[in-house]
Amino acid sequence: MAKTAQWRKIHPPPPPPAQQQSEKPHEPKPETEQFPLPTILTYPSSTPPTLITQGAEARLYKTTYLLPSLPAALKYRPPKTWRHPVLDARLTRHRILAEARVLTRCRRAGVPVPAVYAVDEGAGWLAMEWIGGPPARAAINEWLKRRKEEEGGEGRAVPVTGKEERDKQLVALMRRIGSAVGRMHGVGVVHGDLTTSNMMLRPWEKGREPANGYAATGEGVGDGLLDGDIVIIDFGLASQSTSDEDRAVDLYVLERAFASTHSRAEALFTATLESSYKETFKQAPVVLKKLEEVRMRGRKRSMIG
Amino acid sequence: MAKQHPSGPLLSIGCEGSANKLGIGIISHDPTTGKSSILANIRDTFVSPPGTGFLPKDTARHHRAFFARVARAALAAAGITRPEKQLSCVCYTKGPGMGAPLQSVAVAARTIALLWDLPLVGVNHCVGHIEMGREITGADDPVVLYVSGGNTQVIAYAERRYRIFGETLDIAVGNCLDRFARTLAISNDPAPGYNIELLARKSSGRVLHDLPYAVKGMDCSFSGILTAADLLAAQMREQEARIAAGEVVKEEDRITPEDLCYSLQETIFAMLVEITERAMAHVGSNQVLIVGGVGCNERLQEMMGQMAKERGGNVYATDERFCIDNGIMIAHAGLLAYETGFRTPLEDSTCTQRFRTDEVYVKWRD
Structure with missing residues (x-):
């Protein structure tokens, strides 16, 4: 010193x-x-x-x-x-x-x-x-923007449900996000500030795209925009923890950050995240149950339903 | 009636009583210039004795007892002689807040609305704070830190809603301060937080007690800090007892209320500034607006100001007239909604303890 x-x-x-x-x-x-x-x-x-x-x-x-x-x-x-x-x-x-x-x-x-x-x-x-590539946040927003332009309509943006063929890439990216988070939780680490700004999309090396269905490089909005490996960065608020509570809060922070930055794809995100998170992380069901509790805990939520 | 002169200024009366302050304010909006002017802003605070908090039933009783007096004073200050002709609407706090005081004021607001045959406008308390803060400071699209006895939220506007980016996961920051004031049994007059601020200013600043620092992403938590501060206060009393019994306690080991207040403020305000900074970085804004009762604290304003300056931005804060709960903010936010055609029919003019900031559809902003 x-x-x-x-x-x-x-x-x-x-x-x-x-x-x-x-x-x-x-x-x-x-x-x-x-x-x-x-x-x-x-x-x-x-x-x-x-x-x-x-x-x-x-x-x-x-x-x-x-x-x-x-x-x-x-x-x-x-x-x-x-x-x-x-x-x-x-x-x-x-x-x-x-x-x-x-x-x-x-x-x-x-x-x-x-x-x-x-x-x-x-x-x-x-x-x-040094991790190359854009942050996931920028890529997703650009993708959503292009998709909206493609729709052409003025008016209110309809939520992206992921059912359409052209949304395949976004669904695939969300699955990669979910599985990266699942693997991180699996080794006893919670991030503490999970947002799509804290995930980089590292471009695949030529001919080395994963073949496990996580990569959907087919036709779609903004070709190749969402390609790449998810690399989680900025562990500034991370801690080593295996508590379901901490993991659930981690997911909750991500969910809320996603809802506020990519509101249009919010519902799709929650569903995709949960399913891919389960695939890579054994204790996922317990954590997802806890997540329900954490969601209810936000202050002054209406208690209807 | 004002309704018959659509070109003239619109006037509204706002009734606020979600916590221990009863506030009635009258504001005027000029539709041609877009300017608003404050005609009256009267407040009466229910202060409980040192070492106690304000209970809902006592607070409600206070509001009921003072409503007519405060309302008369507000009308007189605004020079309104024929409210049924001069006013456009009656605005009241729909929530969030304490149930009993909210109800007392809602009943009173319904009464004057029926008496003067004016439409009612139910207002979200938090949105009232934000809109008044924007109006007073001229901050256009700031990240808002809303800190009071009942609320701690970091808010930014997006797509017609005030979205909550971060908030407390347990008690509000003001509640933490109020309850620590109770632990130290210091006066609640004019406000417990203000007396903590005064004590903290007397601290040398050399001792910073170790308190938990609880930030999770953009959220934070205060209950653990309160517990730790209470434990330190208990140790302090033990020391005092030992000293009274003639024992010698080394000067550097002494725990003083001043240092405790100082440490508590430094820790919790650092947390608040940190989550605000994170939200600013997240949404890419460099304006920050502080609203709510704790927003009066000059140390918080100073810390926030330094942070904003480092980011090349500004902090916007208001003084106690507008930071602390008041009627004018309800009148202002209510009138904004009224101008977009919003009304609360009498049969829906309820109030609720739970009413989140992001439930309000903000029709008056782009």
Whole structure:
């Protein structure tokens, strides 16, 4: 820890370009310079980092690890100034370590997650394998948009039921989501923040599509848009747990996130998720029963029916 | 009657009494300019003695006893002499809230509606808070943190509904604060949360007691934190007893009410800011609006402000007139619904303890 502090003195993070800011207040700054970089990314040896996203908790940079040809994702949790420093340090440390532990556990058991390359919980970063492809959320929304355009109608969007032939791809993707979640729960990990933004669609390598029915590469809306393996990312709120309650809450969070981001396919999602979740996870029936309870628990729900 | 002059401003009266505040407000909407002006906002709060909470029956009795007085004061403040001609509708809180106080106010609202022959508009309390917050602050499409004694929700608008992105899984944040105030037996006047805030300000800030931190995705939980804080308070009393018996307790081991209030606030507000930030990241918004009684807390506003600033956005907050339950928000949200043709027929003018924010179809927004 003391060493880290010393390094920081030798390599101070580049100062924000204040002058530019005052001259052209509306011109967006280059993304990477928008925030001070973590020390690890300021060393002359590392490839220039690109800021990929600023999540609620962390910033994700694309950089390289060891070799300039090996892309890596570096997740940096900057200190939150609004949080009490003691609480902030405790949470950051705890979360980085928990995330690394959970990732390695999933990785060992073959659950599709990024591999861990390096960790520094004191400085608040974690370096991981770089996963290509779009987030499932973007792909699903784009797909739903194209499908709506295909329908052409103005008016209210009818719910996607999955019964039509052209919805095959979406159903297949949802099944892949359900089975990935099932496998994760099977190894005793709960994610804590399951959303479709936290699932990547890693493109299949040529000629290596799965042949088990999960891939439906036939004709449909937006060809190939929903192809790819589901890789679960962002284990920032994950924990190791085998409790049915935690698993059910995990599913509930996913269900609610799905309902709020892809409202049109909400009903289809719930049904597909449950069936594919059951296929990959032995204790699924118990968890799904618990899920019913969790759904009822939201505050101030009407008690009719 | 206002109904006969569709071009003139529309006036409505709002009656709120879902918890221990009885509020009556009168608002005016100008259909040509789209501006609204507050004509009256009168409130009377039922305050229970230190160490106790407000019971439904006592609160309902308070509302019944004060309704006519508060309503008269509101009419006088708005300069309304002939309500049956000047007002367009009577709005009341349909829910959510405590049953008995809600009923008392619903009965009173029905009475004045029949007396003045005006249509009734039942309003969702949470939607009232959100609409009033938007109106006062000018926040256009913010992520809303609604925090009060009975509710803790992170809300964002999408497709004609205020959708709940995160909420408490057990007790509301205000309830946690109120009950901890009861544990410490501090005054409920003007509000227990305010007195906790004052105590917390006196803390040196050097000691942060270890309390659970319960965030699950965008949801959170407060009952475990309350239990842990209560345990610390019990240890504090034990210390006090030991000191009274002449024992020496080291200064750095001392637990003080100030540090407890400080630690409690820091922990639960960090949770609230965190789930709000997560919702903002999720929907891609950088505006945040805080409504509800706990929204008056300046420490919460400060923390939220820092978070929003780091995200390149703004925090919008209102003061106690509009944060704490009031009649004007019911009048405002009710009038918005009234203008889209919404009415609550007398036979349906019930109230309910359970009425989720996302059950309301928001016809007045795009």
